[in-house]
Amino acid sequence: MNVEKPGGRLFGGGKCSGLPGARQLPMIQKMVESMAQLQEEKGRLQEQLMALQRKLTLRENDQQTVSTQLQAQVENLKDKLIGQVQEVNRLRSELGGTDLEKHRDLLMVENERLRQDMKRCEAELQELRARPPPCPDCEHSKESAQLREKLAQLQVETEENKGRLAELDLEVQQKTNRLAEVELRLKDSLAEKAEEEERLSRRLRDSQETIATLKAQPQPIKYIIKTVEVDSSKTKQALCETQARNQYLQEQVGMQRQVLKEMEQQLQNSQQTMAQLKAQIMMYESELERAHGQMLEEMQTMEEDKNRAIEEAFARAQVEMKAVHENLAGVRTNLLTLQPALRTLTNDYNGLKRQVRDFPLLLQEALRSARAEIGQAIEEVNSTNRELLRKYRRELQLRKKCHNELVRLKGNIRVIGRVRPVTKEDGDGPEASNAVTFDSDDDAVIHLLHKGKPVSFELDKVFPPHATQQDVFQEVQALITSCIDGYNVCIFAYGQTGAGKTYTMEGTIENPGINQRALQLLFSEVQEKASDWEYTITVSVAEIYNEALRDLLGKEPQEKLEIKLCPDGSGQLYVPGLTEFKVQSVEDINRVFEFGHTNRTTEFTNLNEHSSRSHALLIITVRGTDYSTGLRTTGKLNLVDLAGSERVGKSGAEGSRLREAQYINKSLSALGDVISALRSRQGHVPFRNSKLTYLLQDSLSGDSKTLMLVQVSPVEKNTSETLCSLKFAERVRSVELGPGSRRAELMSWSSQEHLEFDGGSVQTPSSARSYSSSSTGAPISRSSSIRRKLQTSGKTKPVPV
Ligand SMILES: Nc1ncnc2c1ncn2[C@@H]1O[C@H](COP(=O)(O)OP(=O)(O)OP(=O)(O)O)[C@@H](O)[C@H]1O
Numbered sequence: 070m071n072v073e074k075p076g077g078r079l080f081g082g083g084k085c086s087g088l089p090g091a092r093q094l095p096m097i098q099k100m101v102e103s104m105a106q107l108q109e110e111k112g113r114l115q116e117q118l119m120a121l122q123r124k125l126t127l128r129e130n131d132q133q134t135v136s137t138q139l140q141a142q143v144e145n146l147k148d149k150l151i152g153q154v155q156e157v158n159r160l161r162s163e164l165g166g167t168d169l170e171k172h173r174d175l176l177m178v179e180n181e182r183l184r185q186d187m188k189r190c191e192a193e194l195q196e197l198r199a200r201p202p203p204c205p206d207c208e209h210s211k212e213s214a215q216l217r218e219k220l221a222q223l224q225v226e227t228e229e230n231k232g233r234l235a236e237l238d239l240e241v242q243q244k245t246n247r248l249a250e251v252e253l254r255l256k257d258s259l260a261e262k263a264e265e266e267e268r269l270s271r272r273l274r275d276s277q278e279t280i281a282t283l284k285a286q287p288q289p290i291k292y293i294i295k296t297v298e299v300d301s302s303k304t305k306q307a308l309c310e311t312q313a314r315n316q317y318l319q320e321q322v323g324m325q326r327q328v329l330k331e332m333e334q335q336l337q338n339s340q341q342t343m344a345q346l347k348a349q350i351m352m353y354e355s356e357l358e359r360a361h362g363q364m365l366e367e368m369q370t371m372e373e374d375k376n377r378a379i380e381e382a383f384a385r386a387q388v389e390m391k392a393v394h395e396n397l398a399g400v401r402t403n404l405l406t407l408q409p410a411l412r413t414l415t416n417d418y419n420g421l422k423r424q425v426r427d428f429p430l431l432l433q434e435a436l437r438s439a440r441a442e443i444g445q446a447i448e449e450v451n452s453t454n455r456e457l458l459r460k461y462r463r464e465l466q467l468r469k470k471c472h473n474e475l476v477r478l479k480g481n482i483r484v485i486g487r488v489r490p491v492t493k494e495d496g497d498g499p500e501a502s503n504a505v506t507f508d509s510d511d512d513a514v515i516h517l518l519h520k521g522k523p524v525s526f527e528l529d530k531v532f533p534p535h536a537t538q539q540d541v542f543q544e545v546q547a548l549i550t551s552c553i554d555g556y557n558v559c560i561f562a563y564g565q566t567g568a569g570k571t572y573t574m575e576g577t578i579e580n581p582g583i584n585q586r587a588l589q590l591l592f593s594e595v596q597e598k599a600s601d602w603e604y605t606i607t608v609s610v611a612e613i614y615n616e617a618l619r620d621l622l623g624k625e626p627q628e629k630l631e632i633k634l635c636p637d638g639s640g641q642l643y644v645p646g647l648t649e650f651k652v653q654s655v656e657d658i659n660r661v662f663e664f665g666h667t668n669r670t671t672e673f674t675n676l677n678e679h680s681s682r683s684h685a686l687l688i689i690t691v692r693g694t695d696y697s698t699g700l701r702t703t704g705k706l707n708l709v710d711l712a713g714s715e716r717v718g719k720s721g722a723e724g725s726r727l728r729e730a731q732y733i734n735k736s737l738s739a740l741g742d743v744i745s746a747l748r749s750r751q752g753h754v755p756f757r758n759s760k761l762t763y764l765l766q767d768s769l770s771g772d773s774k775t776l777m778l779v780q781v782s783p784v785e786k787n788t789s790e791t792l793c794s795l796k797f798a799e800r801v802r803s804v805e806l807g808p809g810s811r812r813a814e815l816m817s818w819s820s821q822e823h824l825e826f827d828g829g830s831v832q833t834p835s836s837a838r839s840y841s842s843s844s845t846g847a848p849i850s851r852s853s854s855i856r857r858k859l860q861t862s863g864k865t866k867p868v869p870v
Pocket residue numbers: 488489490492534564565566567568569570571572573677679680681712713780
């Protein structure tokens with residue numbers, strides 16, 4: 070590059086024209102100086118260049134920052150624009166809410182219409198009311214009712230519509246407010262945007278001015294550069310680079326301008342969009358107004374239609390009303406004739422109504438007084454009942470005492486005789502002739518004609534052959550009652566085989582004996598006392614055969630049972646394993662007896678067709694508990710059908726029959742011993758000498774009550790056995806068990822004694838020798854004389870006692 074400069078010759082080509090040395094020296098100095106100056110100038114320029122470069126760099130940075138800021142602002146504006154577009158869309162969609170306004174307007178119109186309808190109906194109603202009173206059945210009244218209904222309905226509808234209208238008003242108001250808000254915001258953002266644009270334009274202008282200024286500056290630099298180029302290629306190169314850089318920066322500025330233009334373009338576009346949106350909103354609003362106008366027109370048309378319809382209906386109603394009025398006139402005439410009757414009826418009805426109104430009060434009053442009277446009566450009855458109950462209890466106690474006193478006075482051991490009728494088994498002829506007679510004045514005396522000589526016996530009572538089972542039972546039932554009171558009772562039937570023991574104790578199905586009647590009586594007594602006492606009745610059936618005790622209700626009747634003392638130390642006896650059946654009805658009793666019968670041992674003898682050879686015992690236990698006091702009682706009723714007491718010699722028994730008879734005689738003798746010991750109040754009573762007495766111990770001792778039924782045959786051939794039985798009975802009768810005292814009154818002792826001895830039929834077993842002792846102070850009975858005589862005679866044949 071050749072840069073021409075003033076004074077350039079000095080530096081061009083480097084050739085010297087051959088000046089003399091003196092002139093060359095100052096020139097060199099000058100050159101050195103100028104070189105130095107140039108050097109300085111160069112340094113200064115370099116510094117300026119660097120400063121410019123720094124400035125350029127800074128400006129570049131500034132421009133980049135500005136550009137970034139501008140870009141950010143553009144982005145921001147874009148976002149805002151998008152937001153506004155969205156807002157406008159939303160508003161547009163919300164403006165779809167013009168439907169609401171439509172709806173609201175419709176409702177208002179409807180409401181107005183309803184209000185007018187209502188007014189009209191009210192006017193009609195007023196008119197109807199002003200008319201004369203209608204007949205209840207006529208059309209007019211129906212119409213009136215319909216109108217009233219319609220009016221009510223319209224009122225309800227109006228109210229509903231009013232409510233809905235208010236809601237819609239509120240909603241429209243809210244939406245209008247929001248629209249205004251949005252419009253306000255839109256305006257604000259437009260103003261902001263304009264401001265921003267203004268600001269950006271200003272800055273752009275500033276930047277352009279700065280660039281122009283900068284462009285205007287480089288002239289001296291160029292000069293300097295040219296100057297420097299002469300001196301330094303390096304400086305030249307740096308200048309080139311700077312220029313290139315400057316070029317680049319200018320390009321950059323151009324690009325920025327381009328971007329700015331684009332942004333301005335975008336801004337214009339968005340402004341256009343805004344304008345379009347505004348135009349659309351305007352259009353919508355105008356459409357809205359048009360629709361509103363159309364709607365009003367339609368409503369007007371509808372209103373007219375409705376008025377027309379109402380007028381037509383009114384005209385029809387008038388015609389109908391006319392007809393109704395005519396009918397009404399007829400009805401009124403009828404009404405006038407009916408009114409007096411109606412008045413009478415009304416009066417009657419009012420009177421009845423008054424009565425009906427007063428009736429509950431009268432009824433209540435009557436009921437109250439009746440209730441009070443009934444309550445008083447109940448109270449009186451209750452107190453009477455209580456008094457009666459108290460008296461009843463006292464009477465019961467008294468009865469019990471009297472009963473016991475009666476039994477005590479009668480004697481704790483009572484002996485009753487019963488003579489059976491003559492049966493076909495007795496046969497015919499003189500042997501079957503009657504040998505027994507009775508005293509018509511005294512039912513306790515029996516006369517026996519034995520071998521042509523009369524013998525008399527006095528017992529507690531004697532039943533002749535014609536006496537019934539009931540007669541006999543009546544005599545014993547007092548004892549049975551005392552068993553309920555907790556006493557032990559023993560009733561046993563004694564007599565020769567065939568004398569009627571079983572008949573008296575068991576009886577027949579048609580004519581039951583003491584056993585069944587006793588249980589029936591117990592049931593009825595227990596029933597009577599059921600309100601105060603709880604009773605349980607159990608039965609056991611046992612037999613003593615050959616001194617072996619067997620349970621006739623047990624599963625194994627052959628098993629021999631033992632009699633033992635109760636382990637509780639009460640001194641009571643009991644039989645372990647002896648079955649007890651609880652009975653509550655006659656059916657239960659019959660079942661028990663039947664079962665007992667099947668197990669009982671019976672054998673034939675030549676004395677009777679069939680005869681029991683064992684003692685049969687029915688043991689009834691009555692356990693009671695007093696509800697009020699908790700007192701417990703236990704009474705035992707022993708009903709014993711003893712084995713036949715005939716003499717062994719007469720029956721002609723041998724072998725096992727003889728053994729049976731001996732056992733029977735032994736046990737009957739033991740019974741006699743026990744009774745004798747009790748009578749003579751001996752310290753020791755030999756209860757244990759036989760199973761029978763041992764088992765009956767608690768029913769023979771203490772305050773127990775005993776009844777012996779002595780069964781006798783009336784016929785001549787049995788007079789010896791009858792005599793023995795009656796003697797036994799008389800002896801038993803003379804024994805006392807309780808505190809009372811009874812003594813045998815011996816009427817014809819010598820004759821009897823003679824008879825017995827003379828007949829040689831009375832045999833006394835060695836075990837039954839001591840009936841009485843004179844040392845006890847008891848009166849010497851007839852039996853003791855017999856014993857004495859027997860001992861003297863030395864006869865040892867066994868007799869029952
Ligand atoms: N009072 C009476 N009335 C009618 N018949 C009776 C009467 N007493 C007994 N008999 C009859 O006499 C017969 C013998 O009586 P029953 O069998 O009762 O005698 P018994 O003493 O029990 O004899 P055994 O010791 O053998 O059992 C029976 O046919 C019975 O019907």
